[in-house]
Amino acid sequence: MNKQNVILVNEQDAAIGEMEKMEAHRKGLMHRAFSVFIFNSKGEMLLQRRALHKYHSGGLWSNACCSHPYPGEYVENAALRRLKEELGFQTPVNKIFEFTYRAAFDNGLTEHEYDHVFTGEYNGKLNINPDEVSDYCFRDIEDIRAAMQSHPEEFTKWFHIVFDRIENWRNKNYSHLATS
Numbered sequence: 001m002n003k004q005n006v007i008l009v010n011e012q013d014a015a016i017g018e019m020e021k022m023e024a025h026r027k028g029l030m031h032r033a034f035s036v037f038i039f040n041s042k043g044e045m046l047l048q049r050r051a052l053h054k055y056h057s058g059g060l061w062s063n064a065c066c067s068h069p070y071p072g073e074y075v076e077n078a079a080l081r082r083l084k085e086e087l088g089f090q091t092p093v094n095k096i097f098e099f100t101y102r103a104a105f106d107n108g109l110t111e112h113e114y115d116h117v118f119t120g121e122y123n124g125k126l127n128i129n130p131d132e133v134s135d136y137c138f139r140d141i142e143d144i145r146a147a148m149q150s151h152p153e154e155f156t157k158w159f160h161i162v163f164d165r166i167e168n169w170r171n172k173n174y175s176h177l178a179t180s
């Protein structure tokens with residue numbers, strides 16, 4: 001695994017330093033992160049199953065991609081970079097909100113993130129990176145909610161935390177797909 005620094009931040013997302021990524025996760029220090037949610041023109045959400053060997057949450061379903069910007073990198077540029085690195089495509093993204101969360105994992109790591117959330121639309125071909133992603137699919141939001149209720153252990157902790165807000169955003173922005 002490559003050593004990578006994350007940007008340590010305070011509750012207002014002001015940078016207060018840098019630290020090696022795994023050390024920040026071991027210490028549970030708040031750092032800058034992003035999450036990207038991709039929908040197709042039918043309003044279905046792109047889910048990815050994380051590669052089994054990921055340092056946490058391996059094999060679990062989650063949103064299109066999540067990661068950390070490099071020190072000095074704009075968050076939106078980092079989101080576009082990771083879409084390309086993990087899923088093999090780029091598409092314009094828009095920031096829709098930000099939030100903080102803390103989630104501890106069984107392996108002693110803790111995600112404590114100031115998360116910038118982006119959405120985009122994409123209908124083309126994916127070229128997944130097997131080092132990052134083991135599977136993917138586009139699913140209807142109602143089907144995702146039902147799967148999360150029947151098998152919550154199959155989804156990442158942060159996906160559970162943010163899902164209601166994403167579902168509300170999707171329902172407002174894809175309301176033209178609702179059947180009357």
